[in-house]
Amino acid sequence: xxxxxxxxxxxxxxxxxxxxxxxxxxxxxxxxxxxxxxxxxxxxxxxxxxxxxxxxxxxxxxxxxxxxxxxxxxxxxxxxxxxxxxxxxxxxxxxxxxxxxxxxxxxxxxxxxxxxxxxxxxxxxxxxxxxx
Amino acid sequence: xxxxxxxxxxxxxxxxxxxxxxxxxxxxxxxxxxxxxxxxxxxxxxxxxxxxxxxxxxxxxxxxxxxxxxxxxxxxxxxxxxxxxxxxxxxxxxxxxxxxxxxxxxxxxxxxxx
Numbered sequence: 001x002x003x004x005x006x007x008x009x010x011x012x013x014x015x016x017x018x019x020x021x022x023x024x025x026x027x028x029x030x031x032x033x034x035x036x037x038x039x040x041x042x043x044x045x046x047x048x049x050x051x052x053x054x055x056x057x058x059x060x061x062x063x064x065x066x067x068x069x070x071x072x073x074x075x076x077x078x079x080x081x082x083x084x085x086x087x088x089x090x091x092x093x094x095x096x097x098x099x100x101x102x103x104x105x106x107x108x109x110x111x112x113x114x115x116x117x118x119x120x121x122x123x124x125x126x127x128x129x130x131x132x
Numbered sequence: 133x134x135x136x137x138x139x140x141x142x143x144x145x146x147x148x149x150x151x152x153x154x155x156x157x158x159x160x161x162x163x164x165x166x167x168x169x170x171x172x173x174x175x176x177x178x179x180x181x182x183x184x185x186x187x188x189x190x191x192x193x194x195x196x197x198x199x200x201x202x203x204x205x206x207x208x209x210x211x212x213x214x215x216x217x218x219x220x221x222x223x224x225x226x227x228x229x230x231x232x233x234x235x236x237x238x239x240x241x242x243x244x245x246x
Contacts (some may be wrong), residue, residue, distance in 0.1 A: 012216030029214065032207035035152050036230075041202045043237050046193070049184050050244035054177040061175070063136040066169045073164040081157055091218060094144070118154050125158040128183075130173030131165065 031084040034076055089114040137166040141206060148203025155196050184245045195240055205231035 018024035048060035048119030064073075092114055126132045165172055173179065183189040205227040211221045 006133040010216075013204035026214070029167045029207055029211050032211065035148075035156065035200050036204035036208070037195050038156060038163075039204065039234060040192070041163070042159075042197055043234055043241065046184065046201060046238060046245070050179055050241040052181075052245075057177045061166050061171060064163060065169060066167075070164065070167040073160055073167050077157065077160045077164060080160060084149075085153045085157055088149055096136070118157075121154050122158040125162075127153070129162060130179075131162070131172045131174075 008030050028083045031080060031087075034080055034084070038076075085118070089118070143210075144202040145206040146197065148199035148201070148206075151196055152200040152203055156200070181245065184242060188246075190242045194238055197238040198231075199230040201234045 045057075047071050050054045051057075061071040063069075089111055093105075093110040096110075097107070098105040098110060122132070137188065139194060141189060162175065174183075184193060208225050209227050210218070212227075217223060
């Protein structure tokens with residue numbers, strides 16, 4: 001490497017706004033904040049459960065019952081579906097192409113298999129929690 | 133050695149991305165139901181506690197939480213880089229530490245629920 005490498009000046013906070021692909025990339029990457037938020041929300045719920053009293057658990061549920069959190073969860077659900085779940089499924093055949101003998105499995109088959117598995121898993125969760 | 137470590141980090145990232153993609157939409161919808169006052173029967177105290185007390189429930193909760201945390205940590209590390217933060221080793225230590233603490237907390241609370 002040269003002693004004084006040329007570094008092209010680049011606006012640090014806004015570089016991805018100049019190109020549609022970069023924008024989608026950044027919208028996708030920041031889903032990690034939602035994954036982290038809901039992981040810690042689950043840990044918070046487990047902490048409430050570990051206190052072994054219905055009061056602690058009900059207080060956890062009540063902490064979610066306000067207009068602000070309802071809006072957060074509704075927006076998070078839509079954002080997560082678009083930029084994490086659907087984006088991840090679409091990228092799956094590119095990240096893990098499957099080859100059977102001589103032939104490559106078409107990407108669309110892998111994507112559809114993901115959607116089917118997702119529907120089944122979600123169904124199991126909703127059934128187990130008594131939603132359906 | 134560096135390549136081997138990269139494979140583990142990326143493997144955890146991919147596993148966490150897959151798990152969270154599959155599970156989180158249903159999970160967020162459950163939170164939305166609770167939030168809007170329609171708490172499902174299965175999320176009331178007794179069934180929720182019974183699920184977290186069972187071995188299958190413990191394993192499911194631990195796998196989902198820990199892998200999702202490692203996924204989020206790795207992606208956040210890249211996001212920091214993308215926003216021009218060039219102290220990668222420091223960022224990596226910080227985000228993986230938070231993921232490790234969260235993983236330990238999940239294990240500890242699950243251990244307490246019997």
